[in-house]
Amino acid sequence: MFSSIKAKIIAFYLIVISLSLFLLGVFLYFSLEKIIYDSIDSGLLSRAKALSTLISEDGREFKFSDELMWEYSSPKTKAFFQIRKLDGTTIEKSASLKTGDLPFQRGEEAVSFKTIYLNKKPVRLINFPLSNLVIQCAESIEGKIELLENYRKILSLSILSLVIISTFGGFLIAKKALTPIKDISETISRISESNLSERVDEKNIPSELRGLAVSFNRTFDSLEKAFNRQKQFVSDASHELRTPLSVILSHSEITLRKERNTEEYKNALVAIKDAAKIMLNMTERLLMLARLSSDRAELKFEEVNLYSILKDVVKLLHPLAEQKGIKITIHADEQLTAIGDRATLLELFTNIIDNAIKYNIPEGEIEISIKEDEDYAVVEVKDTGVGIPEEDLDKVFDRFYRVDKARSGEVKGVGLGLSICKEIVRLHEGKIEIKSRVGEGTTVSIYLRRDKDGFQA
Numbered sequence: 001m002f003s004s005i006k007a008k009i010i011a012f013y014l015i016v017i018s019l020s021l022f023l024l025g026v027f028l029y030f031s032l033e034k035i036i037y038d039s040i041d042s043g044l045l046s047r048a049k050a051l052s053t054l055i056s057e058d059g060r061e062f063k064f065s066d067e068l069m070w071e072y073s074s075p076k077t078k079a080f081f082q083i084r085k086l087d088g089t090t091i092e093k094s095a096s097l098k099t100g101d102l103p104f105q106r107g108e109e110a111v112s113f114k115t116i117y118l119n120k121k122p123v124r125l126i127n128f129p130l131s132n133l134v135i136q137c138a139e140s141i142e143g144k145i146e147l148l149e150n151y152r153k154i155l156s157l158s159i160l161s162l163v164i165i166s167t168f169g170g171f172l173i174a175k176k177a178l179t180p181i182k183d184i185s186e187t188i189s190r191i192s193e194s195n196l197s198e199r200v201d202e203k204n205i206p207s208e209l210r211g212l213a214v215s216f217n218r219t220f221d222s223l224e225k226a227f228n229r230q231k232q233f234v235s236d237a238s239h240e241l242r243t244p245l246s247v248i249l250s251h252s253e254i255t256l257r258k259e260r261n262t263e264e265y266k267n268a269l270v271a272i273k274d275a276a277k278i279m280l281n282m283t284e285r286l287l288m289l290a291r292l293s294s295d296r297a298e299l300k301f302e303e304v305n306l307y308s309i310l311k312d313v314v315k316l317l318h319p320l321a322e323q324k325g326i327k328i329t330i331h332a333d334e335q336l337t338a339i340g341d342r343a344t345l346l347e348l349f350t351n352i353i354d355n356a357i358k359y360n361i362p363e364g365e366i367e368i369s370i371k372e373d374e375d376y377a378v379v380e381v382k383d384t385g386v387g388i389p390e391e392d393l394d395k396v397f398d399r400f401y402r403v404d405k406a407r408s409g410e411v412k413g414v415g416l417g418l419s420i421c422k423e424i425v426r427l428h429e430g431k432i433e434i435k436s437r438v439g440e441g442t443t444v445s446i447y448l449r450r451d452k453d454g455f456q457a
């Protein structure tokens with residue numbers, strides 16, 4: 001039961017309220033009791049003092065008036081007195097005591113008050129010692145005790161009612177306070193794969209829970225984006241794979257329709273081979289992207305020499321550059337290192353330099369530089385190619401995106417190179433930036449961390 005927040009709130013609330021009301025009740029009861037007893041005691045003291053003034057100095061004569069005696073002797077009266085010697089011998093006592101006596105203890109030297117029972121009825125008593133006598137005065141407090149008793153009953157009943165009302169109030173408060181949480185949880189359980197766009201209403205939520213709602217919404221935003229990206233990716237990938245597949249299918253069908261000569265069979269097989277090559281290239285890149293997006297454990301981060309990687313890449317791509325008469329130069333601090341996985345960094349720079357060659361003009365140039373920034377080593381690849389229009393700059397990292405398909409038509413590619421680069425840079429906790437001017441050229445800058453401090457991988 002106490003695992004529920006509501007039960008905990010109510011229980012806590014109930015304990016606090018009951019304890020406070022109980023303490024208040026005890027305080028009120030004892031305050032009233034003290035006031036009543038103080039007033040009785042001061043009355044008794046006055047009585048004793050009054051009696052003492054009527055006793056002669058040697059204590060043998062009493063000048064008690066009839067009026068005074070009547071006050072003590074009426075059968076209905078609730079007041080008593082008894083005058084004793086110090087040894088307890090009674091000298092005088094009120095008629096109201098009849099044959100009884102007020103209790104006496106020898107040796108009491110100071111004025112003292114106590115509650116006693118006379119004929120089973122509660123009575124308040126004062127012992128008032130004089131030099132050689134003790135005056136005892138008493139008064140029935142039956143009525144006062146009854147009053148206190150009633151007061152205690154009313155107080156207990158009031159406290160009990162207040163506790164019951166508070167429990168009910170606590171229940172309502174807990175219910176009201178938890179409603180927004182219930183709303184949030186209901187909204188969240190409504191959100192499913194087919195309904196990813198629903199959000200928790202942030203406006204009508206108490207400020208304490210707004211942070212929670214905002215985090216939930218943010219999480220669902222990124223989930224929805226990731227889900228949509230995934231959907232888009234699957235549909236793009238199937239779409240892109242359709243083209244070479246239809247080429248293969250149509251060439252095979254047409255060729256098989258009738259008997260062909262060797263030349264025709266050869267041509268068909270070449271077309272099929274080209275399409276299959278595109279498919280292979282595409283599936284390899286798709287696999288690489290999937291591997292990079294899902295599994296970073298495969299990467300081995302270590303200190304790598306950037307110059308040596310870039311030299312290897314340039315060597316690898318040299319035949320391609322030579323075909324177009326493109327000159328590649330590297331200006332760099334040959335010792336500069338960064339933290340990274342050598343094989344994936346090789347893939348990264350191959351893609352960037354491959355683009356710089358593919359989208360360059362014949363006899364163009366490529367300048368590669370390696371610089372130091374505060375926390376990063378920065379590799380810049382600058383080409384003198386066709387450039388990228390400004391409106392396409394932020395889209396070139398999207399999967400399958402190729403600027404102006406007609407323009408890129410004659411250049412082979414599937415539009416996955418920069419997506420792979422972006423993924424590799426993300427895994428390295430680095431940055432990739434692209435600047436370009438149509439007709440002038442493009443500069444791609446890659447920032448890689450120089451040391452392991454603050455590196456999460």
Ligand SMILES: Nc1ncnc2c1ncn2[C@@H]1O[C@H](COP(=O)(O)OP(=O)(O)OP(=O)(O)O)[C@@H](O)[C@H]1O
Nearest residue numbers: 355356359387396402403413414415416417418442
């Ligand atoms: N250096 C560059 N100069 C001009 N355009 C570029 C450059 N680099 C990239 N682009 C443009 O960005 C698009 C995306 O590049 P990306 O490398 O992702 O794909 P791709 O080169 O077309 O295909 P591949 O997957 O084979 O690399 C390219 O199609 C091209 O239009």
Ligand SMILES: [Mg+2]
Nearest residue numbers: 355413417418
């Ligand atoms: Mg490319």
